[in-house]
Amino acid sequence: MSDAYDIAAFRSLIGPIKCEDNPVLVKQKSRDFYWYSPVLKRELEAVTADLVATPKDLNEVATVLSAAHALGIPVTPRGAGTGNYGQAMPLDGGVLLNLIEMNRILEIAPGRVVAEPGALLIDIDKAAAESGQELRMFPSTRATASIGGFVAGGSGGVGSITWGGLRDFGNVIRLNVMTMEAAPRTLRLTGADLHKAVHAYGTNGIITEVEMPLTAAYDWVDVIVGFESFEAAAAYALALGEQDGILKKLLTVVAAPAPERYFLRHRAMIPEGTSVVLATIAPQGLDALDAFTRPVRGAQILFVSSRAAKETLAGLPPNYELAWNHTTLRALRVDPQITYLQTRYPEDGGLAMIARIHERFRDEVIGHLELIRFNGRIGFAGLPMVRFTTEERLQAIMDEHEAMGAMVFNPHRYTLEEGGMKQTDATQLAFKRETDPQGLLNPGKMIAWLDPDFDFAAGRNFLFPGLEARAQAAQV
Amino acid sequence: MSDAYDIAAFRSLIGPIKCEDNPVLVKQKSRDFYWYSPVLKRELEAVTADLVATPKDLNEVATVLSAAHALGIPVTPRGAGTGNYGQAMPLDGGVLLNLIEMNRILEIAPGRVVAEPGALLIDIDKAAAESGQELRMFPSTRATASIGGFVAGGSGGVGSITWGGLRDFGNVIRLNVMTMEAAPRTLRLTGADLHKAVHAYGTNGIITEVEMPLTAAYDWVDVIVGFESFEAAAAYALALGEQDGILKKLLTVVAAPAPERYFLRHRAMIPEGTSVVLATIAPQGLDALDAFTRPVRGAQILFVSSRAAKETLAGLPPNYELAWNHTTLRALRVDPQITYLQTRYPEDGGLAMIARIHERFRDEVIGHLELIRFNGRIGFAGLPMVRFTTEERLQAIMDEHEAMGAMVFNPHRYTLEEGGMKQTDATQLAFKRETDPQGLLNPGKMIAWLDPDFDFAAGRNFLFPGLEARAQAAQV
Numbered sequence: 001m002s003d004a005y006d007i008a009a010f011r012s013l014i015g016p017i018k019c020e021d022n023p024v025l026v027k028q029k030s031r032d033f034y035w036y037s038p039v040l041k042r043e044l045e046a047v048t049a050d051l052v053a054t055p056k057d058l059n060e061v062a063t064v065l066s067a068a069h070a071l072g073i074p075v076t077p078r079g080a081g082t083g084n085y086g087q088a089m090p091l092d093g094g095v096l097l098n099l100i101e102m103n104r105i106l107e108i109a110p111g112r113v114v115a116e117p118g119a120l121l122i123d124i125d126k127a128a129a130e131s132g133q134e135l136r137m138f139p140s141t142r143a144t145a146s147i148g149g150f151v152a153g154g155s156g157g158v159g160s161i162t163w164g165g166l167r168d169f170g171n172v173i174r175l176n177v178m179t180m181e182a183a184p185r186t187l188r189l190t191g192a193d194l195h196k197a198v199h200a201y202g203t204n205g206i207i208t209e210v211e212m213p214l215t216a217a218y219d220w221v222d223v224i225v226g227f228e229s230f231e232a233a234a235a236y237a238l239a240l241g242e243q244d245g246i247l248k249k250l251l252t253v254v255a256a257p258a259p260e261r262y263f264l265r266h267r268a269m270i271p272e273g274t275s276v277v278l279a280t281i282a283p284q285g286l287d288a289l290d291a292f293t294r295p296v297r298g299a300q301i302l303f304v305s306s307r308a309a310k311e312t313l314a315g316l317p318p319n320y321e322l323a324w325n326h327t328t329l330r331a332l333r334v335d336p337q338i339t340y341l342q343t344r345y346p347e348d349g350g351l352a353m354i355a356r357i358h359e360r361f362r363d364e365v366i367g368h369l370e371l372i373r374f375n376g377r378i379g380f381a382g383l384p385m386v387r388f389t390t391e392e393r394l395q396a397i398m399d400e401h402e403a404m405g406a407m408v409f410n411p412h413r414y415t416l417e418e419g420g421m422k423q424t425d426a427t428q429l430a431f432k433r434e435t436d437p438q439g440l441l442n443p444g445k446m447i448a449w450l451d452p453d454f455d456f457a458a459g460r461n462f463l464f465p466g467l468e469a470r471a472q473a474a475q476v
Numbered sequence: 477m478s479d480a481y482d483i484a485a486f487r488s489l490i491g492p493i494k495c496e497d498n499p500v501l502v503k504q505k506s507r508d509f510y511w512y513s514p515v516l517k518r519e520l521e522a523v524t525a526d527l528v529a530t531p532k533d534l535n536e537v538a539t540v541l542s543a544a545h546a547l548g549i550p551v552t553p554r555g556a557g558t559g560n561y562g563q564a565m566p567l568d569g570g571v572l573l574n575l576i577e578m579n580r581i582l583e584i585a586p587g588r589v590v591a592e593p594g595a596l597l598i599d600i601d602k603a604a605a606e607s608g609q610e611l612r613m614f615p616s617t618r619a620t621a622s623i624g625g626f627v628a629g630g631s632g633g634v635g636s637i638t639w640g641g642l643r644d645f646g647n648v649i650r651l652n653v654m655t656m657e658a659a660p661r662t663l664r665l666t667g668a669d670l671h672k673a674v675h676a677y678g679t680n681g682i683i684t685e686v687e688m689p690l691t692a693a694y695d696w697v698d699v700i701v702g703f704e705s706f707e708a709a710a711a712y713a714l715a716l717g718e719q720d721g722i723l724k725k726l727l728t729v730v731a732a733p734a735p736e737r738y739f740l741r742h743r744a745m746i747p748e749g750t751s752v753v754l755a756t757i758a759p760q761g762l763d764a765l766d767a768f769t770r771p772v773r774g775a776q777i778l779f780v781s782s783r784a785a786k787e788t789l790a791g792l793p794p795n796y797e798l799a800w801n802h803t804t805l806r807a808l809r810v811d812p813q814i815t816y817l818q819t820r821y822p823e824d825g826g827l828a829m830i831a832r833i834h835e836r837f838r839d840e841v842i843g844h845l846e847l848i849r850f851n852g853r854i855g856f857a858g859l860p861m862v863r864f865t866t867e868e869r870l871q872a873i874m875d876e877h878e879a880m881g882a883m884v885f886n887p888h889r890y891t892l893e894e895g896g897m898k899q900t901d902a903t904q905l906a907f908k909r910e911t912d913p914q915g916l917l918n919p920g921k922m923i924a925w926l927d928p929d930f931d932f933a934a935g936r937n938f939l940f941p942g943l944e945a946r947a948q949a950a951q952v
Contacts, residue, residue: 110608111694111760132586132608133692136721164720170764171721191767213721213760216609216692218587242852244640245612245647245689284587284689288646291667376718378852 005073005094007050013067017060018101020052029096032083036328038339038388039412040086046474047089047467049076049096056101058178058186058208065184065206068095068440075180076442077202079118079149082141084325086414087153087201091444092466097206099148106209108133112173114211117148125217134217136163136171140326148207151175155199158280158320160372161241161251163215166198173213177205179435187435196431201416203442203449204432218282220249222305222319223289224266226274228298230255230367231355233275234380236296238351240279241371241378246288250280252323255358255367258385262330265316269302275367276302278319324383327368331385339394341365342409342419343382343401350380353405360404363387365397382406415462417447422456424448481549481570483526489543493536494577496528505572508559512804514815514864515888516562522950523565523943525552525572532577534654534662534684541660541682544571544916551656552918553678555594555625558617560801562890563629563677567920568942573682575624582685584609588649590687593624601693610693612639612647616802624683627651631675634756634796636848637717637727639691642674649689653681655911663911672907677892679918679925680908694758696725698781698795699765700742702750704774706731706843707831709751710856712772714827716755717847717854722764726756728799731834731843734861738806741792745778751843752778754795800859803844807861815870817841818885818895819858819877826856829881836880839863841873858882891938893923898932900924 011019020026027048034040050073055061068075074094081088090096103118105127113124113135121142125134137159139145145154151172156165163171175189177197186208189197197205227233233253241251254263259270270276281289283306293299305313322330331338345353358367366385371378386397391412398408413419416428429448432441439449444464447454454462487495496502503524510516526549531537544551550570557564566572579594581603589600589611597618601610613635615621621630627648632641639647651665653673662684665673673681703709709729717727735752736743746752757765759782769775781789798806807814821829834843842861847854862873867888874884889895892904905924908915915925920940923930930938 111692111758162720168721169719169768170723170761173760173763190763192770193767213723213758215723216587243645244638244849244852245644247646247689247691282587282689284649285646287649287666291669292645294668373720376720376854 005050006071007073010051010067010071010073010095013070014053014063017063018054018056020054021050023048026050026052026096029078029081029098030090032081032086032088033325033329034084034086034089034414036084036325036332036339037412039391039394040414043467044086044089044091044414046471047086047091048093049090050093052096052098054098054101061097061102061178061206061208062184064095064097065178065180066182069180069182069438072438072440074440074443077148077152077206079146079152080120080141080144082139082145082149083153085411085419087445088149089414090442091414091464093470099206100146102208103146108214111214112211113214114209115147117207117210118146121145121147121150128214129217132217133214135159136213136215137166140320140324142320147210147212151198151210152200152202152207156372157324158250160370161248161378162373164373167195170213172198172210174209174211175207176209177435178208179205180438180441195427199416199420200428201442201445203416203436203446204428205435205441218284219306220280221283221286222303223279223281223301224269224303224319225277225279225293226271226300226302227277228273228275230275230358231351232298233277234354234369235351236299237277237369237371238378238380240277240289240292243288243292246285246292247282248279250278250320250323251371252278252319252327253367253369253371254278254322254327258327258331258366258368262327262334263322264330264334266303266322274302278323280319324370327383328385331366335387337388338385339388340386340411341382341384341398341401342411343384344407344409345380345382346405347374347377347379354380354382357401357404357406360400361397413461414445414464415447416445417456418462424452481526482547483549486527486543486547486549486571489546490529490539493539494530494532496530497526499524502526502528502572505554505557505574506566508557508562508564509801509805510560510562510565510890512560512801512808512815513888515867515870516890519943520562520565520567520890522947523562523567524569525566526569528572528574530574530577537573537578537654537682537684538660540571540573541654541656542658545656545658545914548914548916550916550919553628553682555622555628556596556617556620558615558621558625559629561887561895563921564625565890566918567890567940569946575682576622578684579622584690587690588687589690590685591623593683593686594622597621597623597626604690605693608693609690611635612689612691613642616796616800618796623686623688627674627686628676628678628683632848633800634726636846637724637854638849640849643671646689648674648686650685650687651683652685653911654684655681656914656917671903675892676904677918677921679892679912679922680904681911681917694723694760695782696756697759697762698779699755699757699777700745700779700795701753701755701769702747702776702778703753704749704751706751706834707827708774709753710830710845711827712775713753713845713847714854714856716753716765716768719764719768722761722768723758724755726754726796726799727847728754728795728803729843729845729847730754730798730803734803734807734842734844738803738810739798740806740810742779742798754799756795800846803859804861807842811863813864814861815864816862816887817858817860817874817877818887819860820883820885821856821858822881823850823853823855830856830858833877833880833882836876837873889937890921890940891923892921893932894938900928
């Protein structure tokens with residue numbers, strides 16, 4: 001299929017814009033953390049772009065899009081490549097639009113930051129810290145992830161315990177999105193229009209500028225509280241989550257034996273068989289946390305970063321690098337057969353359901369909960385770790401989760417719909433018709449575009465034809 | 477009874493500490509906004525101290541307490557006197573301890589302020605604004621109320637939509653409290669110990685220093701949204717309250733005809749028969765609010781302060797001065813027969829209950845809801861306005877509210893228990909034994925101290941014997 005694209009013509013059209021065509025380096029830039037999933041690892045291993053183009057400003061982005069549009073070459077945008085579902089992997093080859101060098105932070109004001117898409121979250125937070133501010137939320141890959149990639153490929157993370165998710169009104173203020181047309185236009189999305197492009201994997205426009213809300217920055221305190229059971233840890237976390245006066249950045253529950261086995265640098269502080277709650281709170285709430293925790297039966301405060309000795313802190317990752325997808329990452333490093341699910345539990349009766357599911361799967365599924373605010377309430381999301389055996393068994397585990405009442409957002413699928421609400425997102429689809437009439441942006445990720453009649457209820461795995469064809473071509 | 481106190485001896489013991497004994501001025505300083513309640517107006521009208529003592533530092537407070545202790549003279553602490561239930565009214569006469577000149581702001585740090593009790597909320601916010609911060613919450617009397625009075629006599633207010641109430645862990649960091657003993661001690665309360673003195677009306681110690689959490693300050697935007705029905709306004713407010721990404725400081729619902737009749741300076745913008753939602757949000761959420769509101773049937777944005785003309789804004793009070801107890805105040809100024817209730821509605825089914833109660837009382841009770849966060853959820857508190865006829869009818873209205881499922885916190889009672897949970901607060905009582913063994917602090921406010929066997933379930937109104945005796949003495 002690569003031969004189908006006239007890359008030489010593309011290069012001559014874009015002139016001096018920075019490009020890379022060394023196949024090893026191009027393949028490197030064509031991946032993300034898709035290998036967390038053994039399914040995606042098998043399906044996407046061969047994926048690679050033909051060329052990486054790295055524009056440095058809006059004009060260069062427009063030039064790349066215009067040239068690719070003229071030649072019918074797919075363009076897949078990429079930030080730092082820290083996604084987990086192949087969000088930025090070019091299933092149909094073509095041009096990898098590497099936005100990481102468009103990384104200027106354009107403006108910081110009270111409650112707001114404006115940045116280019118390649119700006120790293122950590123750099124935004126460093127710049128915002130000068131005015132005592134920081135982003136409301138970030139993924140556990142804060143140190144390496146870009147803001148554009150987070151908005152296009154993420155859904156929330158550290159901070160969602162207070163602010164909800166990226167799709168909630170107010171958690172993105174504005175996106176400028178460039179269209180995939182002969183003469184690319186820049187569209188300015190605010191309010192409800194943001195739903196067109198947030199978490200759309202760049203399938204319907206290239207995010208060229210991001211305006212995000214900021215919140216107050218604090219010297220956040222990491223606390224680890226141990227419990228003899230996962231259920232007790234979950235109950236404590238929910239009750240702590242519902243303490244409105246204790247400002248939190250993170251609230252995570254990890255079942256034994258994951259903490260003692262996978263949190264290598266924390267091992268010394270975690271007694272055998274201990275399930276933990278990882279809490280990150282504003283320092284002015286530490287007395288309150290102590291007072292709240294003291295009467296809780298079985299709760300044992302194992303670690304408080306602001307009280308720890310310098311030697312203890314040296315080399316210790318922050319709580320958020322034990323949480324969200326970093327929990328899975330740490331597990332994978334120790335037990336390579338570990339993979340994971342993404343789940344959500346109902347507001348009412350969630351605790352009991354979590355206990356039933358934990359009991360049902362025992363060691364095969366290690367509990368991992370992330371507490372988030374959702375529609376005004378504190379609730380449980382889950383990223384349980386699964387000891388992988390076969391794809392069939394993995395599917396059976398997910399099916400059983402659903403049968404027991406949990407929602408599953410399948411992280412072993414590369415399409416928007418299958419990883420999400422399992423239905424057409426009419427808003428995103430309509431926007432793609434407007435911004436990418438030829439269907440050249442990040443092909444293979446939006447089922448609704450490729451197969452409007454796809455039956456999500458049938459339980460079939462969508463396979464992007466382009467991906468299959470390229471895989472076959474590669475084998476020939 | 478006044479003759480029972482040796483005020484002359486007291487004055488000679490306290491030496492040069494500032495005092496006032498002009499009966500007119502003393503009586504002025506012996507009141508608060510108790511007259512919102514026709515019941516308290518009748519009961520407390522005659523209340524006055526014998527002397528106002530105004531210390532300027534800790535040593536002077538200690539001198540006052542020690543002298544009063546030696547002579548058995550009651551001491552009632554007072555901040556700015558903006559309470560509504562006689563919190564700072566000296567039921568048994570004696571010394572009014574006026575703390576308003578102990579008003580230094582001692583320290584402002586990220587997330588914290590330390591202040592003396594007489595510091596005004598508005599002055600704390602002005603000082604905190606230099607570092608982009610402000611208090612998490614304040615009563616609608618922010619412009620005149622003191623921090624010590626708020627902590628001792630309040631329970632929450634503007635900001636509780638985000639942070640919950642003053643009693644929630646984390647919303648007060650520390651209180652220094654001076655005991656009523658021969659040699660007064662200063663106790664330092666943090667964590668769970670704060671429950672001993674928060675909202676105890678100064679019955680069990682004099683608050684001499686307050687440490688409160690701060691949050692990020694913004695140029696808050698006042699928005700007024702109109703609806704054709706109170707129920708529709710309440711439903712919108714709840715849904716907006718549950719929008720986790722829109723940062724709010726205030727969310728209030730006021731039923732027609734109160735807005736058009738009582739919000740005199742806003743009248744021009746309020747169509748006849750309109751119930752309103754008053755929202756105060758961070759400016760970075762305004763687009764989101766617009767987007768959230770646009771599809772809501774019948775919602776009409778009547779006012780947005782950040783978009784209003786200068787002439788419109790001139791003399792216009794902020795939303796928070798239309799809300800909480802200021803709603804009642806504005807109603808009282810127009811319709812002197814108005815009084816009010818304090819209610820709370822259950823998280824589940826609250827909307828339907830509110831609609832039923834609204835339907836039941838029609839014009840006799842004008843709906844007024846304050847949305848607050850409570851145990852992690854957004855819920856409704858109420859300060860409905862009541863067209864007062866008789867005390868019996870007022871009681872019947874409250875009884876019926878309770879019968880229909882609402883909780884009533886009776887604002888027509890001057891005791892802690894009757895206005896609150898209608899039961900002994902064992903923590904506050906035990907602390908009073910420790911800090912005020914002679915029972916000289918703010919006498920008459922804690923039933924559990926005076927009448928341990930009082931039957932709260934019997935529906936009897938507690939009458940402080942000292943108050944009765946003084947009233948009789950005054951008539952003689």
